[in-house]
Structure formats: structure tokens, C-alpha cells
Amino acid sequence: MKYDLVVVGGGPAGLAAALKAHQEGLEDILIIERDTVLGGILNQCIHNGFGVHKFKEELTGPEYSQKYIDKILNTNIQVQTDTMVLHVTKEKELHVISASQGYQVIYAKAVVLAMGCRERTRGAINIPGTRPAGVFTAGTAQRFINLEGYMPGKNVVILGSGDIGLIMARRMTLEGAKVNCVLELMPYSNGLTRNIVQCLDDYNIPLKLSHSVVKIHGKNRLEGVTIAQVDKQLKPISETEIYIPCDTLLLSIGLIPENELTRECGIELDIRTKGATVDQNRETSITGIFSCGNVLHVHDLVDYVSEEGEIAAIGAVNYIKSNKKSKKEFAYTVPMEGISYIVPQKINIGDQDKTNIYLRVNKVYEQCVISGYINNSKIYTKKYTKLTPGEMVSFNIDKGKLSLSEQDQIKFKIEEE
Amino acid sequence: MVDVAIIGAGVVGCSIARELSKYSITVSVIEKDSDVSNGTSKANSGIVHGGYDSKFGTLKGSLCVQGNSMFKDLNDQLHFGFNKCGSFVLAFSSDDMVELHHLYENGKKNGIKNLEIVDREFVLKKEPNINQEVVGALYCADAGVISPWEYAIAMAENAALNGVSFLLNNKVTSIAKKENHFTIQTDKNTINTRYIINCAGLYSDEISNMVGVNRFKIRPRKGEYILFDKEYSGLTNSILFQTPNNGSKGVLVTPTYHGNMMIGPNAEYICDKEDTSTTSQGLATLQHKVQKTLKSIDYSKAITQFSGLRAATDTYDFIIEESQVKQFINVGAIDSPGLTSSPAIAVMVSKLLLNAGLKLKKDHTFNPNLTPIIKVNELNIHDKNKLIKKDPRYGRVICRCESMTQGEIVEALHRPIPATTLDAVKRRARAGAGRCQGGFCSPRVMEIINEELDLPVLDINKSEDKSNILIDKTKKSMEVHL
Numbered sequence: 001m002k003y004d005l006v007v008v009g010g011g012p013a014g015l016a017a018a019l020k021a022h023q024e025g026l027e028d029i030l031i032i033e034r035d036t037v038l039g040g041i042l043n044q045c046i047h048n049g050f051g052v053h054k055f056k057e058e059l060t061g062p063e064y065s066q067k068y069i070d071k072i073l074n075t076n077i078q079v080q081t082d083t084m085v086l087h088v089t090k091e092k093e094l095h096v097i098s099a100s101q102g103y104q105v106i107y108a109k110a111v112v113l114a115m116g117c118r119e120r121t122r123g124a125i126n127i128p129g130t131r132p133a134g135v136f137t138a139g140t141a142q143r144f145i146n147l148e149g150y151m152p153g154k155n156v157v158i159l160g161s162g163d164i165g166l167i168m169a170r171r172m173t174l175e176g177a178k179v180n181c182v183l184e185l186m187p188y189s190n191g192l193t194r195n196i197v198q199c200l201d202d203y204n205i206p207l208k209l210s211h212s213v214v215k216i217h218g219k220n221r222l223e224g225v226t227i228a229q230v231d232k233q234l235k236p237i238s239e240t241e242i243y244i245p246c247d248t249l250l251l252s253i254g255l256i257p258e259n260e261l262t263r264e265c266g267i268e269l270d271i272r273t274k275g276a277t278v279d280q281n282r283e284t285s286i287t288g289i290f291s292c293g294n295v296l297h298v299h300d301l302v303d304y305v306s307e308e309g310e311i312a313a314i315g316a317v318n319y320i321k322s323n324k325k326s327k328k329e330f331a332y333t334v335p336m337e338g339i340s341y342i343v344p345q346k347i348n349i350g351d352q353d354k355t356n357i358y359l360r361v362n363k364v365y366e367q368c369v370i371s372g373y374i375n376n377s378k379i380y381t382k383k384y385t386k387l388t389p390g391e392m393v394s395f396n397i398d399k400g401k402l403s404l405s406e407q408d409q410i411k412f413k414i415e416e417e
Numbered sequence: 418m419v420d421v422a423i424i425g426a427g428v429v430g431c432s433i434a435r436e437l438s439k440y441s442i443t444v445s446v447i448e449k450d451s452d453v454s455n456g457t458s459k460a461n462s463g464i465v466h467g468g469y470d471s472k473f474g475t476l477k478g479s480l481c482v483q484g485n486s487m488f489k490d491l492n493d494q495l496h497f498g499f500n501k502c503g504s505f506v507l508a509f510s511s512d513d514m515v516e517l518h519h520l521y522e523n524g525k526k527n528g529i530k531n532l533e534i535v536d537r538e539f540v541l542k543k544e545p546n547i548n549q550e551v552v553g554a555l556y557c558a559d560a561g562v563i564s565p566w567e568y569a570i571a572m573a574e575n576a577a578l579n580g581v582s583f584l585l586n587n588k589v590t591s592i593a594k595k596e597n598h599f600t601i602q603t604d605k606n607t608i609n610t611r612y613i614i615n616c617a618g619l620y621s622d623e624i625s626n627m628v629g630v631n632r633f634k635i636r637p638r639k640g641e642y643i644l645f646d647k648e649y650s651g652l653t654n655s656i657l658f659q660t661p662n663n664g665s666k667g668v669l670v671t672p673t674y675h676g677n678m679m680i681g682p683n684a685e686y687i688c689d690k691e692d693t694s695t696t697s698q699g700l701a702t703l704q705h706k707v708q709k710t711l712k713s714i715d716y717s718k719a720i721t722q723f724s725g726l727r728a729a730t731d732t733y734d735f736i737i738e739e740s741q742v743k744q745f746i747n748v749g750a751i752d753s754p755g756l757t758s759s760p761a762i763a764v765m766v767s768k769l770l771l772n773a774g775l776k777l778k779k780d781h782t783f784n785p786n787l788t789p790i791i792k793v794n795e796l797n798i799h800d801k802n803k804l805i806k807k808d809p810r811y812g813r814v815i816c817r818c819e820s821m822t823q824g825e826i827v828e829a830l831h832r833p834i835p836a837t838t839l840d841a842v843k844r845r846a847r848a849g850a851g852r853c854q855g856g857f858c859s860p861r862v863m864e865i866i867n868e869e870l871d872l873p874v875l876d877i878n879k880s881e882d883k884s885n886i887l888i889d890k891t892k893k894s895m896e897v898h899l
Contacts, residue, residue: 034817084814097793099809099823102802121854123644123721128695131723133879133886137856148860150874150887175891219691220884236697247888263648 003078004028004320005313006094006108008085008261011040012302013293014114015068016309017316021112022075024317030078030106032085032096038072039065040116041139042302044146047167049194053303064302088113088265090286110288110316113262113276114309117255117294119164122216125253129216132223138164138252142171151175153248157225158182159213161189161196163300163390165252170199172250179203180244183211183227185234188364190254190390192300212236213249222247255298262291272341273297279330279348280355280399281315282308290316297343297358300392304358311356331408338362338414339370340389347410353400361387361414369415372397374408383417419443419582420775422601422610424589424624425617426450427458428565428759429751431572433614436763437770438579439785440777445608446573446581447601449588449620451881452841453834454569457618458756459844460693460725461640462682463565463673464656466754467504467557469524469532476735478527480758480765485559487760495571496789497563498674504560504656505540507710508553513660517555524557531558546652548712560656564674565756566844570834575787577833579780584608585834586882589617592627594742599628612744612775614766618728619690621749630740633730633749637690640682641699641724646852649678649718657710668706675819675847677720680707687726695722720852727752737765739773746770790828790846794820815865816858818851826862830869837870839863840880859886 005021007014010033018031037043042050045061052058055067072079083098094106119137134153136144141152142164154177158165161184169179182200187210189196200207208227214236215226229240257275268277268285275296276284282292292312293305330346340362347355359370365387372380380397387393397410404410421437423430426448437444450456465488468481492499508514517534524532533556540554541547577583587603592613601608617624622635650672659667670680683702700722707714730736730750735758739746746769748762755762771777793801793811804824805812811824829836829845836842839849839859848862849855855862863886867874878884 034814082813084817084820086820097801097805097812097814097822099805099812102805102812103798118853119856120717121720121852121856123719123854124717126643126700126716126719126722128697128700128722130694131721133884140856140859143860144887145891148874149891151889151891152887154888214697215694217694220879220881260648 001104002107003030004109005030005112005316006106007031007112007114008088008094009033009040009114009116009295010035010038010079010081011114011116011293012042012065012068012305013116013295013309014040014112015065015072016306017112017114017292017313018077019068019071019075020310020313021317022077024314026317026320027076030080032083032094033079033081034084036082038069038079038081044139044143046146047171050302053301054306085261088261088289090266092288109320110290112312112316113289113291113295114293115258115261115295117257117298119251120254120256122251127213127216130218132216132218132221134218134222134247135216135249136251138168138250141250142168145171145175151177153177155246156180156248156250157213157227157244157246158250158252160184160252160254161191161207162252162254163191163195165250166191166195166199168250168252169205170203173203173205179205180246181206181208183208183213185210185212185230188388192390214241216249222249225249255294257295257298259295262295265289270341270345272335273343277345278343279346280344280352281318281348282312282344283315283319288319297341300390304392304394329406331404331406331410333357334409334411335359336411336413338365339412342412347399347404349399349404349406353398355397355399357395357397359393359412360389361393362389364388365414367417369417371413371415373411374402374404379410387414418598418609418611419445420610421612421614421770422447422599422608423614423616424601425615425621426453426573426583426585427456427616427618428454428569428572428756429616429618429748429762431569431576432759432763433616433748433766434576434581435572436767438576438581439780439783441780442775442777444581445610446576446583447587447589447603447608448583448585451586451838451878452836452844453573453583453585454566454844455880457725457728458569459566460642460723461565461753461756462669462671462679463562464504464671464756465499465561465563466757467524467529467532467560468527468754468757469520469529469555469557470661471527471754472733473523473526475733476737477733477754477758480735480761481754482527482529483761484754484758488561488563491760494785495575495787497568497571499561499563500672500674501559501561502655502672503556503558504658505544506555506658506660507540507547507551508660509548509550509709510552512662514553516660516662517553520555529557529559532556543655544653544657547657547710562656562671562674570845571787571789574833575785578787579783583834589624589627592624594628599745612746612770612773614746614748616748616751618751619726621728621747625740625747625749628740628742628745630742630745630747632740632747633732633736635690635728635730635750637687637726638729638752639685639687639692639699639724639726641695641703641722642679642681643700643703643716643719644673644721644723645678646718646720647676650676652678653711659706659709667709668703670707670710675850680714682725686729690726693724693726695724699724720854735762737762737769739769744773746773790825790832793822793825815861816848816851818853819847821846821848823865826865827869830866837866837872838878838880839886842866
């Protein structure tokens, strides 16, 4: 089987990419989705707040994805659900398996990787204690409640104030559970401010900053957790230990781009984003393979995920149509003081003038400036009243005006106003 | 009345059950937990040891080497998976080298053939990523890794197919000695048996006490481990021990059979036989000690931490003997190298039974082979497609981290020793054993358990009774069902 474009993943990034590629005139497009339905994680995000930027209205997750799905079903875009991509090769062969089609090899002219991300687990942060039932990642608990109709517990502690943790604090409260508290290791929350207000403050759920779970108790089902305050080095202070009886611990301790296919394919990864290293078209180190959405870097809002899917789609369509194999010359973006990562990591200087930059800061900053420099000369600056690690910063730079040359480094940093 | 009752379905009990299933006798295995291999047997290093460090002249010394030599054939028959990856004991000083020579001499006396002292270059060629300060090593090509629970399950399943009955969820509460037999009372059943084999692991002292034999006391020794993402596979290739010195064994780095890197264990004597918790001190000790072998490890790549309890005693050796109460055989104090020794222990126990008067006549219907769960991953494309055409469930990936299909999970639920819990599925079909630790697949695995076993979703346990995953329906879904 051969397609011009194969999109791996039918969540918001993949849907936006496939639709945009179609709108750009590409005919032969396949979306491969491992779940039985399109929509990805949005299917279980039944709260609202999606689409404020993109559609200027507050939609639920399923409503947001349905807007794309409806349009896609009116096109000739092929969709293969309940299908797992096992390998992607440099030659753009996709090895896939499904109940209906068996094991297939699909050939593509271009590939868009849009596999999304997964949740960090207890193992990744080394929480000691027993291993009872009742310890869930927040997203798994969300699926049980919103899609399966079951309660994972009634007396809850949540570790991590990422957005899913905050949303689940409210969700479990609405379902009649008692949410004792939300603990956050850092001295600030990684969640959106609106979620702290709407999900915790409105329900009087305490947010304990600089706190963590230091031990898990219970043989069969969770019986309680020991929590403690942490010092500046994030080490628990033993005198502050408190035991909280509970039957459920939800973990909202970060998301990891799911790049096993990417890594196996030999695509270069950025240790900061844990996603592929890409240029402004979201093209990876392997020509014709693009990456977008949460598999590239974890986004705060789905609106930006869709936007990035469209950027990757345009890149893929141009790649397929141009056939030009010209040598690429790159300038690089470099995160300096205060910046934890930047996407894209490189800028193909022979291509497109407008480059959309996404970045995240490494802690909370107030009254600050983000500046960009090439060889000590300032090429970009913008003021912000407040920046937090939980909220992505997005802006455009006009490459044409910068007259970039190969190997130039554009250094971005936080400066005091 | 059965001829033999085996108390405890860990690796030792399952090995003995399989060995005895070769004979025309009736055998029952009594296990307190919901699954076989649920205690010490599921939480250890998973290593088939060479046998050089077990003292010459002890049961450990002879049974370990003998057990090691049996694994290849056992794996050919039962297909639990055995990777003979070899082991190094790494030396970082001249003192270490002296100790290696002691181990080498001891190993030779134990009868190990493929054992040699190798130089730094040899080690670094095989293990280029380890601490470059290594000066030499003891290399044993015959050591390897297995998945300990899959081994025990395979032994148990083969035993079951050859007529051994398994009574799971049966905790022995008392044993009465009658004139020519014993009456074992469990919390659910009464079993009359002519012979008893006590391989109750951590509880073997208490079982022995039930017939008045106070021969030994188990002192649980906790060992903690950290298991890493497969992204780290290939960083090391062999089992890497540190040279023991001043009574400290050091920690090991090993690939698991399934290709995850694992580090551990520490060793701490504790009192509570149920305390399999990990501790911040224990995990910190591992992280500190392992630096000798691997200088830097990214602990955010860890996928789980666990601990296992060794059924240790104050004395060094295994206790495998007919007790002063006739026809009651103790198989106790089986700590390391118990896993490696288990098939040899089983043979030894059959001889003890013979000596104790049990007639062991070969059962000519005994089938030594076990058909394993189909591993879709390991089939070629042609066979994959043939299988999926016949049964599409083998094309539907449920566990994305380990690429396990619905077909494989369904098989696990209908094996000779069927899985009924999430952990039991994980141990047979890997679903939930990968990097997301069941985050994505557990709802779908529960759906499959519910459909296949007709078990209500709310009754599905993680492992033992009262370890239910879910506690209630949501308000909305209750309304819908009203």
C-alpha cells in the first residue's frame, strides 16, 4: 500500500495535520489510530476550556475533536483505526498491525508523527513504599470515570498540580469523592492559573506547594500516604511528615512525549523536550518525516497542538510537491538563562520567512522580558507581566528580516525589565 | 487422600510438583495466594547462577551447579525463556582480584566448567559502558537470566497438565499427624495426604512448627530493586556482579529476560514477613553502590521499584530433609541460589520421598512439553498474518508498551493455571509490565477479564483479595443502570 502522506496518530495533532494537508491539495492521505475511535486523549477530557484561541469558544474535548472529525469524514482522507504502528523506517515504511488487516507494510512519501504523550508513573519519581491497588496516574483515573463509568476511589490525595491533576481534583469531587489535597513538589504549580481557580479554589481543595509523597502504605488496597514538605533542594524534611489516610493516590507528575517509534527510526531527539529535533516546518532530522503535537513537546493548550499539526502538514505537503533535494542550511535556536526549551530547535534558512517559536521558562518570572540575540545583537524582545513554566510562550520571528546565515545561533533568554 | 501434598507454590513447590508429575502418584499443591509464584519467587534477580560463590561441600554448592545445567533442557520443553547471557564478577582493585581467585577455586571445586578469570580488555570489549576503572573479572559463560515467575508458572502448568491439582487461595491453618497420614486444614478445605513437602518459603518455619518440628527459624531478608525502561537495554549485556568484600555482596546490574535493565538488591534483615515495601534508604543505597559498576544512571528512566524477601535463616545452607516426623519433608531456608537450584532440589526431593518409602513408578503418559502462549512479536510476517486471519484478536494490540495483543491476554486467562487478576495477566502476557505500568492498558485488560471470565469489573483485583482496582460506579452510570 502506498500513500502520499501517512499521519501516525488520530488525536488533535494528527487530525489537524491530515485536514490541513487535504486543504493544501494533497489527495492521498492516511491516518492510523491505535484506538477504536479518532480523537485521542480528548475523548476522555469532558471538561470545557478547549478551543478558546482556535474557535473563540469554550468546547469540551470531544466537541473540539469532533469539529475536525466531521470535516475529515467529508473528505477522501483514509482512516484506519484499531491499528498499531510497530515500526517506522528511515525509508518511510510503516509496519502496522491490526485485527482487520493483519500485519501490513505501508509506504509513504511523507510521514507526520503525532503519537502524543504518556504520563510519568510512580516509578519515574522513585516513591518508596508498598505497591497496592489504588495508585493511578490521573489520566487513567480520568478514563475510568469519564469513559468507563467507574470510580477508582472515594478518598483521594493528588500528587502533582499539572492540569490533569487539577481537572481530576474537581472531577472526583463532583462524583462525590473527598479530595484531601493536591501536593506539588515545586514552589509553584505547573498547571494553568484558570485551572487552579476553577478546580481547586472553587471547591476549597488545598494546594500544598513544596510538598511530596514520601511513602505509600497498604498491602492490598492503598491505606494511606506519608507526605512531607521539601526543602530548596527538593529533599523531604522529615520533621514535616504527616500521614494521610486515603484509598486513592492520583499522580499528575508530568507527561513524556511517546517517542519510541521516533527513537527506533534513528531520528535525532532533543533531551530538553524529549521530542524530535525539528526545523520551523517541524521536519525531523530525517527528511520527509515530520513531528507535531505532544509527541514533539508537551503543550499546554490543544489549540497550539492543532496549530502545530497544521505547520507540520504544510511542511509535509511542500516536501511532497517540491521534490527538491537541495542542501539544507540551518541556523539554531539556543535556550539560555531562564528558558527550559525552544521549538523549533533549528531554522532552515532557505525556507519560509515567518517562524513560529514555542518556548517554556524554567520557573515563575514577573515583570520580565524575553530577548533573542544573534552574536550579541538583539533581534527580538517582548515584555511579559508574568511567565510560568506551566504556560507555553508562543511568538513569531521574521527570519527574512534577520538575514540569517548557516550555523547562526539565536540565543533566547529571560531578562529583567 | 493424596500421596503427596506440597505446601507452597513458589519456584521450589512448582518445580517439585512438575518433577513428581512424572510418576504415577497423586499430588496436590496448596498455596495461600491467588496465583503461583506470588511471593519470593516473583521478586528476585531472576538469575540462573553459575554456582561459583556457593560454598563447596554444601547443598547450595552442589544443587546450584546441577540446577544450572538443567535449564537449557527445561526451557526447550517448557519455553519460559532463558537467556544465557553470561556473568561477570567485576574487580576494581588487587584485593578484589584476590577474592576472584578464591571464587574461581571454589567454582572449580563445585564442578563449573565455563569459568575463567579475564582481564580488563576482555571485560570492556563485552561491556564497554561500565566503569572504566575495572581491572579484571571472573567470567562465567553458563550464567543466564530467566523471568522467574514465567519459569514457575510453566513448571506449574506442565505439572497441572500431567495431573497435579493446585489449590490456590488456600492458607494452611493446621496439620494433624495421623497414624499413616496427615490431615491438612486450610481456611477452605481439608486435605488428607500420606506425605507432606513443606516449601512454604517465608512461612516454612511456621508450617514445620505445625507438626512439632522446630528445626529452623526464617529471618526475612529484604532486597530492593529498580527496574528501568527498555530504552536502557543494550547499555549492559551480561549479569554484572561486584566483587564481594568485607561481607558486603555489592549490588548487581542485570538485563532481565525481557530486556529491561535492573539494579539491586540491597540486603536488610527485617521482622515482618509481609513487608515488601521499598524504602528511601534502601533505594538510595542501591543508587550509591551501583556507581561502582555504572557511573551515571538516569533514574527518571526507572519504571518501577520493588522488593522481595528472601527466606533466610541463621545457618548458611538450604534445609532439605525428611524431618524427625516421618513422611514430612522440609525444604526450607531456600534463599539465593534457590531459583537456580530449584530443578535440582526437585530431583533431590523425589529421592527423599523414595527413601521415605513412597513408591515412584514412572507414568508413561507424562508429557514433558508445554505449549506456551503464542508470542505474536516473535512470529514472521507470514505466520502473523495466518494467525490473525484465523483469530483477529492476535492483531489487536492492547498493551502498547510491550506490544501484547488481545489474543495473548485471552490465552493467559484460559491457561492450565488461569490468570484471574491484573498482576497474573501481567506475569503471563506482559500487559502492564512496560514503561506506562498499565496506565493505558489496564482499563482494556479489565474489560477483557470481565468478558472472558464473566467477572464483574468491580470485583477485579490487582492481586490478592481486597486489592480491587475500582470501588464503585460513578453517579451518572448508576442512574443509567437504574
